[in-house]
Structure formats: structure tokens, C-alpha cells
Amino acid sequence: MGNYHICVYAICKDEEACVKRWMDSMREADEVYVLDTGSTDRSVALLQKEGAIVQRAEISPWRFDTARNRSMDLLPEDCDICVCTDLDEVFHPGWREALEKAWRPGTLRARYRYTWNFNPDGSEGVVFYTDKIHARRGFRWVHPVHEVLQYEGGDHPIITIPGIQLDHHANAKASRAQYLPLLELAVREDPDDDRNTHYLGREYMFHKQYEKAIRMLQRHLSLPRARWQDERCASMRYIARCYENLGDPDQAFFWHLKAVAEAPYLREPWTDAAQFFYRREDWYAMVFCCEQALKIRERPDTYISESAAWSALPDDLAAVGYYRTGNYRKAQEAIDRAIEKEPENQRLTNNRSWIEKKLQKNT
Numbered sequence: 001m002g003n004y005h006i007c008v009y010a011i012c013k014d015e016e017a018c019v020k021r022w023m024d025s026m027r028e029a030d031e032v033y034v035l036d037t038g039s040t041d042r043s044v045a046l047l048q049k050e051g052a053i054v055q056r057a058e059i060s061p062w063r064f065d066t067a068r069n070r071s072m073d074l075l076p077e078d079c080d081i082c083v084c085t086d087l088d089e090v091f092h093p094g095w096r097e098a099l100e101k102a103w104r105p106g107t108l109r110a111r112y113r114y115t116w117n118f119n120p121d122g123s124e125g126v127v128f129y130t131d132k133i134h135a136r137r138g139f140r141w142v143h144p145v146h147e148v149l150q151y152e153g154g155d156h157p158i159i160t161i162p163g164i165q166l167d168h169h170a171n172a173k174a175s176r177a178q179y180l181p182l183l184e185l186a187v188r189e190d191p192d193d194d195r196n197t198h199y200l201g202r203e204y205m206f207h208k209q210y211e212k213a214i215r216m217l218q219r220h221l222s223l224p225r226a227r228w229q230d231e232r233c234a235s236m237r238y239i240a241r242c243y244e245n246l247g248d249p250d251q252a253f254f255w256h257l258k259a260v261a262e263a264p265y266l267r268e269p270w271t272d273a274a275q276f277f278y279r280r281e282d283w284y285a286m287v288f289c290c291e292q293a294l295k296i297r298e299r300p301d302t303y304i305s306e307s308a309a310w311s312a313l314p315d316d317l318a319a320v321g322y323y324r325t326g327n328y329r330k331a332q333e334a335i336d337r338a339i340e341k342e343p344e345n346q347r348l349t350n351n352r353s354w355i356e357k358k359l360q361k362n363t
Contacts, residue, residue, distance in 0.1 A: 003100060004080040004099075006028075006030050006080065006081045006083065007030060007033060007076070007081070008033070008084075009032075009034070009035075009075055009083070010086055011036075012036045012047070013036065013037045013038050015041075015043050015088070016042045019046040020046070020050065022089070025090040028097075032053065033074040034052050034053070034054045035057055036055070037059050037062075038058060055074055064145050064146075065141040068141035069140055075136065077136070080136065082133070082139075084132040086168075088168060088171060090166070091167075094163065099164060103159075108134060108138070108156045108157065109131055109151070111160040111161065112133065112162075114127065114129060114167075115127050119311075121344070130166070131149070131158055138153055139151055140152070144185050144189070146196060183196060183200040186200070187216075193225070194220055194226035194228075195231075198231055201216035205242055213239075217235040217239050230263055230266060232263070233304075234268070234304055237268065237269055237272045239255045249280065252276060256269070256272060257273075259272065267309035268306050270296075270314075271289070271290075274289035274290050278317055283321045283325050286317060287321035290334075293309065312345065315335070315337040315338035318330075319331045319335035320351075322334055323351075328355055328358045328362060
């Protein structure tokens with residue numbers, strides 16, 4: 001089918017609803033290999049019917065890295081390019097052609113665009129670049145959860161392929177119950193790992209264990225390897241959210257300021273701060289934060305990018321702030337921009353009517 005022998009590999013458990021869509025997307029590969037880790041539905045039979053090579057295995061105790069490595073071990077030795085996906089992910093057609101065009105002898109790994117979730121209206125939510133396409137030798141998965149692909153040779157070049165797009169269609173009913181204990185295990189195994197320390201703090205926040213979250217996120221910020229400003233800023237934003245949920249707005253205010261100081265080039269800390277000031281009814285501060293957010297026009301390609309900061313929200317908040325401070329002309333401009341992004345949002349349309357009435361009254 002091409003100059004390279006390309007194989008897809010994945011892990012699976014009770015995903016019969018995804019099989020047909022996933023296999024249709026993966027057919028551009030030469031072979032598809034799946035490690036089934038205990039399905040009780042028709043996943044295995046359906047995968048085999050669609051042409052996948054399936055092997056069953058019990059992973060006990062459960063770890064994502066162990067399962068990924070076992071699935072990668074299914075690949076033949078003459079495979080040139082390995083493509084790791086999950087069954088709830090779908091490539092846009094033409095991904096193989098883009099991959100073969102960009103891949104060169106000696107290439108080790110490729111980055112490509114990944115839509116992690118979608119908004120209720122079908123638009124893209126969180127979008128970033130991921131890198132789970134790699135050469136056959138020298139790679140292993142590490143960490144029991146939020147596993148990452150590690151190259152035994154250390155740092156290595158990664159090519160970026162703009163023509164590849166992978167979409168994640170998550171099952172909203174899927175349980176996250178196993179994530180917290182596995183993240184706690186990951187941090188015990190590698191206490192100096194900044195990435196999983198950050199994720200564990202975030203997971204505590206999701207579970208409303210706010211005091212634990214604050215301690216773990218502050219620990220992340222203290223680690224020597226925690227140098228990526230975007231992720232440090234996210235930890236600060238989460239700490240601010242935790243303090244606000246604990247009823248301590250002064251500490252929340254302090255950590256919002258630290259977050260915008262850490263990464264003023266990101267929309268997310270400014271938008272978070274604007275929402276904090278909205279809840280405090282500090283309209284001038286909210287307007288300032290919205291204006292700073294809206295000056296940032298380039299959306300980053302990392303997982304830190306949150307869809308809310310790039311939705312109608314900053315303009316929506318700005319319109320409220322301008323209205324509350326008597327700047328009705330700017331309020332109208334802001335609400336118009338918000339409606340452009342969300343034309344079906346009736347609340348925005350209603351707000352525009354209120355602003356127009358004020359403008360008419362003041363002319």
C-alpha cells in the first residue's frame with residue numbers, strides 16, 4: 001500500500017459500540033492489532049470480523065502502561081511505523097498519505113493535531129498536538145495512568161505532520177474512578193515527576209478534595225523539573241479555584257494574580273481571573289482581564305488550552321463589564337462579537353437588547 005509497513009495498535013475493554021467506526025478509520029494501516037483486557041461484550045468478535053488481529057490478556061494489577069506495552073508487543077518486527085490509538089478515537093481520512101509523505105528513514109516520532117473533546121454544539125473543545133506515532137524499536141510506555149511514550153535513547157527529534165487529525169469521541173458515561181488511585185500510585189513511584197504531580201492535584205480538585213489539591217499543586221510548583229510555565233500557570237489557576245471553593249477569596253485573588261504573572265501570554269489565566277471578578281462584582285477589574293485576554297489571538301497547541309477561553313465567554317464577560325461601568329458602546333461591540341461566536345445563544349441576544357435600550361436612552 002506504500003513504502004512503509006504501518007501498523008495500528010490499541011487496548012480494548014467492552015467497546016463494541018466503537019468498533020465499526022474505529023476500524024473504518026484505521027483501515028488505511030496495513031494491519032490493526034488489539035489487546036483485549038477482559039471484554040464481556042461483543043468487542044472481540046466484532047474486531048475480528050472487521051479484520052483486526054486480537055489477543056486477550058488479563059492485566060493484574062491494572063496499569064495503562066503495562067497494557068500499552070503488551071499491545072505494542074503484538075506488532076511484527078518488520079513494522080516501520082507504529083500508530084497507537086484508542087477505540088474512541090477516529091482519524092480523518094488521508095492520514096496514511098500525510099504520514100508517508102512526512103516520514104523519512106531515521107524518523108523516530110511524529111506529532112499531529114488532536115481534538116480531545118467537543119462542545120455541545122459540535123464545535124471543537126480542547127485541541128492540542130499529541131505524538132503517539134513512532135518507530136518500532138526503542139519505545140516503551142511508562143506510568144500507570146496518564147502514561148507517556150518514552151524513548152530509551154532519551155531526547156529525540158519529533159516531526160510535526162499538519163495533515164493528520166485525530167478526534168476523540170469520549171463516552172461521557174465512562175468512569176474516572178480508577179484514575180485517582182492510579183495517579184496516587186504514579187506519584188509514589190516517581191515523586192519528582194512534575195507532570196503526574198500536576199495531574200494528581202488536578203484530580204483531587206475534580207473530586208472536590210480541595211485541601212489535598214492545594215497541597216499537591218503547590219508541591220508541583222516546588223519541583224525542580226516543573227519549569228513549563230503553561231503548566232505552572234494551570235496549577236496556580238487550580239489553586240485559586242480551590243481556595244474560592246473553600247471560601248477564601250483573598251487567597252483565590254492572590255493565586256489568580258500569580259497565574260497571570262506566570263503566563264500572561266495565555267488567555268486561560270486572564271479568563272479565569274475575569275470570572276472570579278465577575279463573581280465578586282468587581283466590574284473594572286473584570287473588564288481589564290477581559291481586555292487582556294482578547295488581545296491574545298493565537299491559540300496554543302497544547303492540552304493546557306481550554307475551549308472556554310476561546311469561546312464567546314471573554315467577549316460575553318466584557319460586555320457585562322462595560323455595561324456595568326456605563327460604557328454601552330463598547331458593551332455593544334463586545335456582545336456583537338460574542339453573538340458571532342454563539343449565534344444561537346438566546347441569553348446573549350437578550351443582553352444585546354438591554355444594551356441597545358441603554359444606548360437609545362443615552363442618545
